[in-house]
Amino acid sequence: MTSATDGGDRAANAADRRADRAFRRELFASVRAVDLLALLAVPAVLLAVFTLPEATRRSLAFAYTDPTLPSAFTAHYVHLGADHLLGNLVGYGLLAGVGYALAVLSGRRRLFFTAFVTYLGAFPFALSALNLAVPRDAIGFGFSGVNMALAGLLPILWYCYAREQFAPAASVAALPAVFFALVGWIALLALPVSTEGIGLAGPAIGLAGALLAVLYAAGSGVRFPRPIRTHAKSVASRPGYGDLLAVGAVVAVGYPVVGFPSNPAGGGSVVNLYVHFLGFCLGFIAPFALLAGGAFDG
Template sequence: MTASSNTRSEVAAGRDADGVGVRGELVAGVRLVDLLALAAVPVVLGAVFALPEPTRRSLAFAYAEPTVLTAFTAHYVHLEAGHLVGNVVGYGLLAGVGYALAVLAGYRRFFMIAFTTFLAAFPVALSALNLAVPRNAIGFGFSGVNMALFGLLPLLLGVYARERFFPGASIRSLPAVFFPLVGWMALLALPVSPGALDGPGIAGIATAVAGLVLGLLYASSTGIRIRRAIRSGARAAVSNPGEGDLFAIGVALVVGYPIVGFPGDPTGTGSVVNLYVHLLGFCLAFIGPFALLAAGVFEE
């Protein structure tokens, strides 16, 4: 699919207009229909939470008695206010920053199609893949979809950096970020081993190191010079404060959000964080859209 030519031309026009900064470009590229779609998600989540608890529980996904309907609805169900608030805040950060990056990079259409797919298709897919781990429990909550939005964020940072800082850079280098991120999640989430009670277990450390090495090897295979790229990126971000600020926020979110999504102790009051579905959401949302980007489907 081709990125919207209107969006790209408006972004270019915004860059050339005297006195129009990043905020002006963003305002020019935003569409009201997009904002309504983005705002509809917390409204729906709140409306579902307002239902009686027995009704909400009936909409959760029972692994022992799965249905197609509950495979979808479970991802919009929350049983506690704290769970709902946490997911809404995470959604606001991921969707808001992601949308801003997409608009300014000229990839608004890419974002909105991915966003719609995550809302409509990912709930059923994630629930179905959860059946690979048999258990007598129920699944619910929007965090799997949030992790899909998180999986899209490195791709949006990549196209944003290419459009704003590094014209001509290859999209194919983005898996160099994917592998270290998987390693970072493993370091956060894998259980402590008996011999390392005060820190991450061997499995987490090994996976993190493997992810970092794979990322470096992939970057090297695509011709990226890591230190040179970091220095150039830092200079470009500092010399373009508005553009650089948004990029820095996106990078901070990419590094920081896994701490929320992959807690070291996933158990809570009467519930357990589904780390498996979190990882699935991230991986599927990165791999599928990346394949389309690398194939040039969203290029003019």
């Protein structure tokens, strides 16, 4: 005997499977071979550089006391340890992969690759130059600054995807609210917390970021025409599309936990939180300014 409930469940499951297949068909149809080659070129370069002798790799690192223009660029593609390289490869795969999927399914391929090429070609020079503002007798190396730029791009792509697939009335003018909220989150992660002195900075900046996010969202005219629960049901009713939205949100919020550890010292090196923060901020601000200015319209 089959109940009406069982029949309804089977119908719902069949509808979910059809929606998931539709999502995969659209995603695969949107992916281009040349795009994948461009994305895969980065890990290929990082692995190739890692095969060089250690002395050569050290010569390519950026020495803060003796900076050179070539090393300002090459340092961001150099890793001295396998663990460091593996961590950045995994981070790159996650950020670039999810970001690319969000971009192609929101019609923002040009935005993604404009930012991608800029991060790879220009950001190493910019991040190295800004690093000189904090003088120290050390060397800088690693791809994490560029990864953090991709992390800064991700919330923009996520917002564009959410608008394209679920909320077409949303405006890009609200995007800085997301930025302020994430900066507050980063402050909570990176700054030590205590009840006195500098230990209050993290919670204070976190609270300020949250307040700025709310105020900016309110000031930009953000409206929620339907209850949040209705929005959630709309997302859940579209398997594949809703899953990607959730994955993008988790990565956007979760990756700063990796990029801004509470104890940056370890393994004989120190995580450069300063360059990570610069990468994240510049990675958001530059493409947002172009997007808000209509550079990618049409």
